[in-house]
Amino acid sequence: MRDLQSLGERVYGFTLHGARAARRDGFDVSDSVEEVLRRAEEERALVVVAVPMRAVASVLDQVAEFAPSCWITDVVSVKQPIYDLVVERGMQSRYVGGHPMTGTEFSGWTASHEGLFASAAWAVTYDYARDNPGDEQWAELFTVVCRMAAVVGAEAVPVSVDRHDEAVARVSHLPHVIAEALALVGDRGGTLAQSLSAGSFRGATRVASTDPDLVRNMCETNAESLVPVLDEFIELLQHARTSLADDRPSLDSLTKSGHRAHLRMAARKGARRESVSPVEISSRPVMRVHPGAPGWERQLEQIESLGGRVEVF
The missing domain is CATH 1.10.3660.10 (6-phosphogluconate dehydrogenase C-terminal like domain)
Known part of the structure; x- marks a missing residue:
């Protein structure tokens, strides 16, 4: 919410804890989930589910009741259990899973800040496209989720739920x-x-x-x-x-192999800051994809195999 609003995007939401603090900071936050979801349904908004796993099922039920035509994404840290709940409710044609790989050890509204997603990987699931590659509505939703990640400075990385x-x-x-x-x-x-x-x-x-x-x-x-x-x-x-x-x-074996593994992972994240002449190494190869185009789901599989990021057009 902080990043999207600071960039001029229209955003509103619900929370059980911290709604008053968020409103004091100038954000449109309610403590009534029904009110927010009915509004989302009227405005055809994208619903972002950002709750602990134990609350996801009940939230999806509320979305089904009060926002039955809204598109849905989430930022929960597991994807297969979420997708199973989505499929149980027949929502898979309007759901794209998400997981931004960033955050702090703190919780709540006061722990949030602008810039949290800058350069972070944002996992975006595409399992539905494998069986329904020609679904143009779902392809549009996939595009919207990738663009939302890009707006806040993150890099969309396509993943299947099991590999994620x-x-x-x-x-x-x-x-x-x-x-x-x-x-x-x-x-x-x-x-x-x-x-x-x-x-x-x-x-x-x-x-x-x-x-x-x-x-x-x-x-x-x-x-x-x-x-x-x-x-x-x-x-x-x-x-x-x-x-x-x-x-x-x-400890010869562990220290040497661990050090080599660390260097490989560090190289994928870019140049070391202390390098004399740092050369940026792209940690995530970029591939452009036209969602819904013939064979686009195979492109996503290829990008996933490279740990790459996707740009949609």
Whole structure:
């Protein structure tokens, strides 16, 4: 809302918590979901579902009741469970899933700020197009969602719901699990460990300050993808422990392979800031797509395989 309104877009919404604070800041926010959805239906607005996973089903039911013809997208951190709920309600022809890969460890209206989405990847799902490539209305919705992401400075990245959930299990949900466990281990060191903790510990545990209910919602609803990834992580830790417990302790394998992996991921994110002559490396190859054109869904699959971003025209 902050970014869209600052850029001249018309936006309004509903929230259970923080509506008064948002109105004080000059935003059109109501504490009546029925009022907002009826208004959206009258104006044929795009409905953005931005609630914890546990609330999605009830919100979709309210959308079905009060805004039965509105297009829908969301910003929830899992996609397969959302898509299942959408399909159950027969809403798939007016839904495009979304997940902006950005945020802070804080929650609520006062934690939001302009510029949050700048250069962030914004996952945009396209599963419906595989079975319905010629649906022009859905192609238009896909275009609208991609353009909304672009307006706030993000980069639309096409994804299928299953591949999205496996990827975020690795780079978003697993870090939350690690941060919680690491915070516990550090805390058990008592006041001395707390006094000696520095940047590496604070950085590694930053997301442990996220609302526990939000973390549970993310991780529990993506358990099918998260458990194998967690097993993979535990195996690496177990191997490191075995190597350190040897007569000649060694972390050679983990440190070297981990360092190489970090360099590969950093290269995809662009030049290092400390480089003498930084050269921007495009982290997400760009492909232009005309939604609804023949074969456009195959183009999206190709872009997904490259981890690229899509520009619509």
